[in-house]
Amino acid sequence: MRHVRNILGWLFPVVSALVLVAGGCGRQVSGEEIRGLLQALDGREIVIRLDDGSIVRVRVEEAQAPAGVRDLVEKQVRVEVRTSDGARVMSKIEERRGREDENRARGLEDFHFTGVIQSISSDAWVIGTKTFKVDSRTTLDRGLSVGMLARVEFVVLQDGSMLALEIETDAAKEGRFTGTVESKSVSSWVVGGKTFAIDQKTRLRGILDVGAVVKVEFVKRADGSMLATKIEAEEPEDDHFTGKIESKSATQWTIGGKTFKVDASTKLDSGLNIGTLARVEFIRQQDGSLLALEIETAGRDDFHFAGVVQSIGADAWVIGGKTFKVDSNTVIDQGIEVGVMVRVEFVAQPDGSNRATEIETGGQEELRFTGIAERKGADAWVVMGRTFKVNAATRIERDADVGKQVRVDFVRLPDGSDLATRIKEDRQGKPGESRFSGTVEAKAATAWTISGKTFKVDNNTRIDDRLVVGSRVRVEFVIQQDRSFLALRLERDSGGGR
Template sequence: MGTNAKNKDSFLKQGLRMPVLFAGAAALVICLVLVFVSTNFLINRGGDNDPSGVAGRRAPQGNVETLPGPDESRAEELHGVAVKSPTQSVAEELHGVVEVLAADEEWQAIGPGSVLEAGTRLRTGALSSATLAFYDGSRVVVGPQSELTLDQIQAGRRNVERIVVMTQFSGESQHDVAHSTHTGSRYEVHTAAATGAAKGTKFTVTINASQGAMFQVNEGQVAVTGSETTVLVESGQTTVVNLEEPPAEPAFFFTGQGAVTLTGSTWVVAGQVLTTHTGTVIVGDPQVGDEVFFQGRLQADDTRLVDLIVLLKRSAANRFSLTGIVEDIADGFWTVNGQLIAVTDVTLVDTGIVEDDLVEVEGLIMDDGTLQAETIRRLEKAPGLPFDFTGVVQTMGPEAWVISDITVAITGTTVISGSFESNDMVRVTGWILESGVWLAERIQSVPDETREFEFTGAIESMAPWIVAGVSFETRDWTVIEAGLVISDQVRVKGQVMSDGTWVASEISRLEDLTQVRIVLVGVVTGMDPWVVSGVTLTVDGDTLISRKVVLGMLVRVEIQVLDDGTWKVIRIDPLGKFELPGSCQEVTAVVQSVSGNKVQLEGWPALTLGEDVQVAGELKPNSVVLVQICYDEEGNPQIVYIYIILEPEVVEPPDGGGLPGENVEICHKPNSKNPHTIVVSQSALPGHLGHGDSLGPCP
């Protein structure tokens, strides 16, 4: 049953038939394939979920032999596909790129319903998967970036001998084996390191970068043989087998999900202490506060050795989204609505954005409070509703590409950054037009751990969820705004799982994209009234304030700028991973006075300007500034630099008018290309002038 020493060389030579795309990225393969466990077996996907396409649309994938509808047999009723012969397997469900090796040694794409026979070699691309059904009701789910051959297929039912043998070269496969009463029945999965044999069970086989194998049993028993040693792996257990070594003693595995409270060599997730090792795979760069899935093995001393950590959902407290006018574009930093935004080489920026454009900025709030942009999108003259997703290229044509089952239109204005081919992973941004066409604005390569999506559109169904023609799944942790109904316009955000499944993390009613929003990051210096980094905030019964917020805490404040220029505070949340002593932060504040080397910021004690302090601009009273403050070991604040954001002009009311309490007429400029005259109170005037409005009616 096991793979003996003399045929291992032959086995590995067969594996070398994989194309350079796979062989040259062995480490990447492992980082991707292990995630498949979490997305299918262990995050409530299974066979009970809706098996519709990843994104609600599946393009034809070449000429394939398809079968008629299912017959009345129990196996076909269970799996929804007709397998007409015990010597065949049928491709029941496919996502992304799935190919078989043809007689001419060329890889060819297949589609749902394709008939596979013994000797077929099959592979999947990134964000892809294939479910194969057998005549006896057994089936195997081939995970992303995986490859195997179907060596023998004689899937007799019930008391008829069943022999299904396959060889797995890379990636992951999940097996649901139908029970057989025949004593000669075999269901085997061969790898370079070992062989797993079962009669009626559910188990997973994962190949690592060094061709070692992990066998994990979810139900029943699997006999794992390697180096002439056999171990029996029971339900809930796993074993690891390295090349030319016997299988490790089976250990119980564990899985879970929850919020991250500690990272490093030791992680704490949902209160569980997890110990990492050199083979631990971490997908998505999770940070403290993020929601993750984890999987590992329980050691003899009760240590929880974690093998896999997958980002499920970003912490809202560590993210920001704001809409406003671009005031300045500099190398490495933009200013939008007075907010300094860090822009990096990986920030996705719409082409042609200039100063005075209205934009939407989304990104991460770093540990020091810096707002680092992930995307900057122009909102003026938008041809439709925006979308942004990561997927695998399936087909490319002059007028349309198919990416993870979604057809996107290509025009002369589409920016394609790089040279791509089938099976490449890309990030696509664009617009969903009124006609329903997904118009690609930009296609570019992405880091392999980047698997997020975001799009907007009308709700077409809520069971299952379909928005703008796109199907996706939800989980217990998906945040769904209350009161949503069919036809509502919504924004959907989430993660693309490694098998191509889209899982929403948030579904919210779509706001007016042109409405100005501000994110303020700073320290709470007052709570009655609320003062954050020198800015006084008016809160009301609608403001969501976390109970965890206390004086001196670094917080994230989400603000909506109303049409009359006043600020409506939407929510105040603590910002994770901030410790006062020995740390630094950036705060926005108003200068009250400057005297010699002393500066008084509103809501702060007088601070000393040391000789090394960098001041960008003229520092004077009433200036709005961005200040980096670091704390020494005793907790004393020290200014590192001051950046002048705004120097408001002192404007006298015309004709000597404008007594306290009177209203004044101003030219309101929420969009520099659409100013209009409004009347505001004297108390609201400074805020308007500070955001670029001018006194008096618009010309």
């Protein structure tokens, strides 16, 4: 490659090439550097948002001080990266300079771009959203095809077009997948419709028969195939669901829109009729179906809800968009006012209304954010550029102060602002990290609704394959500049269930 660059060097004016790349390429990913907005430090990874909205993760090694990285969160950065064990690893990070300074610093270097191959022809390839010319000087990896992730080394011609010097498959990437074993051979397994190669280094743990639910750790190889590094049995977990009985038979019941198999071992409460509100304890079987272990009439302790108080009346409260009747028997914490996050314990009435038995401050459906406290006031705190309202109900711990890393538990109010319910010092948290736990209410290709909140998802979102509507889920996410939530990871929350 070096001799090709030398030949091309005198053909293409440096200034033209640099200006065109600076204007046309924007913040892009290459095998040597990434340029974009440093959105968060997620454990031992940094999360970088590119101009096109996509997210790139880069591993940070133990020897690299995270403190310096924290200072650059929410800033435009340039990251030099290298590949180690199939993953991008940070070599150097610095705040981005102006374009003129950056162009001067680049000198005679050529440029790089990584994207998915969209089309291939004899004289041009479309990769990502960019078109690259190819000719006899272009070096092509074997096995490249449409749909593969590829890395392009290129130069900008005088007419503004881009000539590919080399196109190669992108480095291997690590991943995880959970599914049912469909077939096994000495060289590969099919799990949940995906084929994973195995070799003598693949670690196998547990009972791994065909039909078993397993978790696969793998790396994506240069040819696009996946090599399993570890396969282990996934133990079935009990879960719970509450809903109205819609139909029932000797082999299955439909409750709240979900179908549950029943057999001789299923325990059934007496008095369960169509329309009765029931609580189901169940397990997910290897074929994905739900087997009811027990179905019982839902009791008063089964119903809880968390949300922000929107209105308070003598006989009814509106909390998180839902109306709850209150009476002299309702136990209500002192100091609750409109805008406060509360947890409601309630029972369903025969007429379909909900009667609150207890309303208390707090709740399980709060959001969480970690960062350096920059300013504080009587009605708001600013933490790592984010503004959080505070009021008389906000618990502010003594150790929380400006300049310290703090954790903010908060709720999003109807007007889109964020109200802190608690602020405390947090030395262990990850700056820029936000978390939330709730119940999956809807899922789509671009967004999930979890306990009334919308989280965007994209190709970089890590999603637990077991999650279905009704599952309890824990979300790690970032707050974007438009204040929407982008999920980084969605995983099953074993701490609770419906």
